[in-house]
Amino acid sequence: MASGTAMDQKTPPAEAARLNSAGMQALRAQSFAEAERLFVEAVGHDSAASALWRNVAAARRAQGNDAGELQALEAAISVDRVDFMAWLRKAELHQRRLEEAEALEAWQAVLQLAAQAGELPPAVGDALSVGRAFVENAMARIASAVESELQPFQLTMDETEKRRSGAFVDLALGRRRTYFNQCEGLYYPFLPADEFFDRRHFTWMPEVEAATADIREEFLALHADPGDTLRPYVRMDSGIPDNKWSPLDHSLDWGACFLWEYGKPNLPVLDRCPKTAAALASLPSAHIPGRSPSAFFSLLKPRTRIPPHTGVTNTRAIIHLPLIVPVDCGFRVGGETREWCEGEAFAFDDTIEHEAWNNSDELRVVLIFDVWNPHLTAAEHDLITRYYNAADATGLNPAN
Template sequence: MAGGTIHQHLEAAQHARSAGQRDVARKHLEAVLAIDSEEPSARNLLGVDALERQDAGASADHFEIACRREPDNRGHWINLATARRMLGNAAAEEAALEKALTLDQTDLLALIRLAELYERQGRSAKAADRWRAVIQLSSHIEDPSPEFLAIVERAKNAVREEKRQLATAVADALDAELSEASVRDRRRMQAASDAWLGKRAIYANHCEGLHYPFLPADEFFDREHFTWLEQLEAATAVVIEELKAVLATPDVGLVPYISMPEGMPANKWSELDKSLDWGALHLWKEGERNDAVCARVPRTAALLESLPLPRISGRAPNAFFSILKAGAHIPPHTGVTNVRSVVHLPLIVPAGCAFRVGGETRSWRVGEAFVFDDTIEHEAWNRSNEDRAVLIIDTWNPHLSEHERAMIRRLYEAADRQRLG
């Protein structure tokens, strides 16, 4: 093999390897080293040859020289990691793979090898981090091979299992604390941990009208803000009795809750437009008392009069019986303004009815009122064969001071005078 240039010997070595003549290829590579003892391509190929011969020690020596000579070559570092793996040197393997990733954080092979290394070491959280990166990068690969798809499925299983283990660890750690926490603290901590674990989303306010800033964006308000809820709940039987009497009459007086102007383009409300699938019987609407309806349910009307409801001419209060027909669905939507909160007093609730606000879904329970922020996305459904009835009442957002409420009234009054003037 005397004579010839480095390039000629490397080319001849590649041809010989392709032809299966490994001994010939090795002699050409040794000829290269006689010219340049650290020539990186020759060292890398000799390292591969040593790997194929299961000589991990020689292979690691060759790859280390190649990495020292060409430190920016990711392939050398990954090959070195393979040799170190065969030698059982996990720390050195990890260092080589991390070096490959410092050159390119999207190196799939390095990520997969690191994930596998961490799994062998029982470091499931670190393995899951690398598997997550593999999953993310896999979405950019067109026409992946069945072998790669199997790797991606393995990655997904590992991430799912790590998430399950984390959720279990968090639940175990918080179990005693949550059992001693107040209703408010328990609910908030549970929502925080669920969001952190990816089990739910945290929703923000979206107001179609006035957005009053810096108020807490709470899906369901704490009961302690509304001391009069017990008074409302205590009247449940009376309210149900009066509502059922009205519903038994030939002319109930329900109107569609959704009634869009003619010519409105199709939207999420189209299916409910002018439909009694979601019907309303208004006792108060936009600050106007419906005397005819109130006369039909006098004790319910008197109850409403006794509650601290907002009084804004032309706007509030609003109070109505909401009737959701069997099989009906109110699509996800948000309300007008977060200066108000909305009260539900469940009256007639067949099985299969539920209500979602943001990331929390609740089943209505007859006589158990709750208050929510309707500027956070919410929806409702009735998957039963019977109609569902709820008394809905607007009230103030409990985080507003009395002075703020007065200023809000002035704001609306001024705006309405300007529009009507």
């Protein structure tokens, strides 16, 4: 007989649907072996239907056939890697059989899929609650074992090793995510994507910290009579659509008094803050006309939040010297959150997502300024400066 005749053609999926319907009737009648037979026959007509494989698994589960159920669920998942219910039943099966490693892997997949799904039925929600509790317990046990092993060893590490290894452990345990540089302007390749830079890079930092009281006193005098030196930090051009900055636009909820702004000295403020000006003059700042350095008193009013955002270039490090810090203020860069402590400076890469908040009823004030990224060499400082000088001289280079 020639190929391609009706007898050679595959039985249409309609037969699979008929057999599946009969299997469902048998399942409801608790004729589990018959239901399995019908579902298996249905799969023979439409093996690419993951739902049919799940029905086979259900019939085998009702008969206590764990191995057969697992085979059917894995077949469903091989057909459709995002079959939520197949993953859910697989997780429950492994948990029921006390196969904890396999259950953890399956439950993690279930929870990932659930996060992308819409509203789920109450019964599924109850199952997810069981899964979340299992995952939390399992990860807590892993964390306890890891921390018991590593904590004594980490005590021998230097600042860089402790910070990096701590991030590694948190990432491996699912306690944090990885953040990358997102530059609005110049990106310099191959620099470490540090969130907070280690203090050892900034040997001058203790000298700046020692001047905290003088800097605070100069700020308070300036703030008592700021004139036009205090302005909103966020000033969007007219016509820009509403965005995350709109609540702060032209608002002194986040105010700034600039000593230097994009490489230009603000002499009225510098003249009124000579000790602050002297401290800034001693720093390894980039001096690129129209671009850097910048230095300002940052004023965050009570109950104000600066939304997550990223900066212009990773060629710099941003320094915070906290001057006035009420309780319940905080600062996050990437996966690490810190509290400001008056007189204790820190450095971070602002091209990694960061945000700040003042949940108190008092004003928070920080002196913010930028210096060269400590991972750049002196030759690279010179090269970057020459690049901007040459590019800007054309009159074509963007301002950022």
